[in-house]
Amino acid sequence: MKVNVHDPRGEELAQVLTRATAALAQVPSPRVDAELLAAHLLYDGSRSRLQHAALMGERLTPEQVAEYEALVARRVRREPLQHITGSAPFYRLELAVGPGVFVPRPETELLAEEALKVLAARTESATGQLRIVDLCTGSGAIAAAIKSELPNAQVFAVELSEDAIPYTRKNLEPLGVHLVQGDALTALPELAGTFDAVLSNPPYIPPANVPADPEAxxxxPDMALYGGGEDGMQMPSAIAARAFELLTPGGLFIMEHDDTQEEAVAELLARVGFEGCYPVRDLNNRPRHSVGYKPRPLEPLD
Structure with missing residues (x-):
């Protein structure tokens, strides 16, 4: 939609943004959200173009104002910004999201970054094609980030949810990721023992820890949030065991978890059989991911 600059009956964009910011006072970032919604509606998502237009005194038609205020009203009701715009930033990508799919979080980017840091060295020395799988992929965020940086790798993604799959497919098919709709605990049996890396952001929230933000x-979706059991560790435990089965000896496993689960996950990985385990902390120094490796067989003694 184009802004009608010269309509004398129009309202200045800057005034509309100020009013929207006030209406959004209860959301965490009122001005940012007001600008992102307007940029989505009027400037193909470009916030810089929007800000320039506001500085230049551009005006909106009454129809444009009404359409924009309808979007603002949805955000006031705490509908996620990403659902309204239909996209979420992740790593260096824009992913399609909407009702029924988990909106990827910035902290999960650290999982992708840690995986890429480890796998980059292996890419240089590997004699064959790296094989990587993202279990409980949701929107496909982790798989998309990995494939975008390692285009020659064979990347798989597994997702069970019927509601999430349309978004997953839209995000992953253009990149050439192999998408499997099914149970992460049983998928890809024919490839067990062949993966160089298994990555996962499974549901892990304990049932008593309902997210404070209405958006979440x-x-x-509940199936993307709650891990099962009193401590939320039921699904993470099953994912760790399945990852061990899927990995080749020396393979990498990284899993996101709640910052209260560091000790439980460390014990889990040791019990499953992983070695070389360590936590990855987020920008607030909270343990949010754990890394482990499937042991290599012992070299025979001469």
């Missing part, structure tokens, strides 16, 4: 509590 009311709009993220």
């Amino acid at each position: 509590a009311l709009h993220d």
Whole structure:
């Protein structure tokens, strides 16, 4: 949609943004959200173009104002910004998201970055094609980030949810990721023992820890949030065991978890059989991911 600059009956964009910012006072970032919604509607998502237009005194038609205020009203009701715009930034990508799929979080980018750091060295020395799988892929965020940086790798992604799959497919098929709709605990049996890396952001929240943000509590699917059991560790435990089965000796496993689960996950990985384990901390120094390696067989003694 184009802005009508010269309509004398129009309202200045800057005034509309100020009013929207006030209406959004209860959301965490009122001005940012007001600008992102307007940029989505009027400037193909470009916030810099929007800000320039506001500085230049551009005006909106009454129809444009009404359409914009309808979007603002949805955000006031705490509908996720990403659902309204239909996209979420992740790593260096824009992913399609909407109702029924978990909106990827910035902290999960650290999982992808850690995986790429480890796998980059292996790419240089590997004699064959790297094989990587993202279990409980949701929107496909982790798989997409990995494939975008390692285009020659064979990347798989597994997702069970019927509601999430349309978004997953839209995000992953253009990149050439092999998408499997099915149970992460049983998928890809024919490839067990062949993966160089298994990555996962499984559901892990304990049932008592309902997210404080309405955007997550009311709009993220429960099956993507709650890990099962009193401590939320039921699904992470099953994912770790399945990862061990899928990995080749020396293979890499990285899993996201709650910052209260560091000790439980460390014990889990040791019990499953992983070695060389260590936590990865987020920008607030909270343990949010754990790394482990499937042991290589002992070299025979001469």
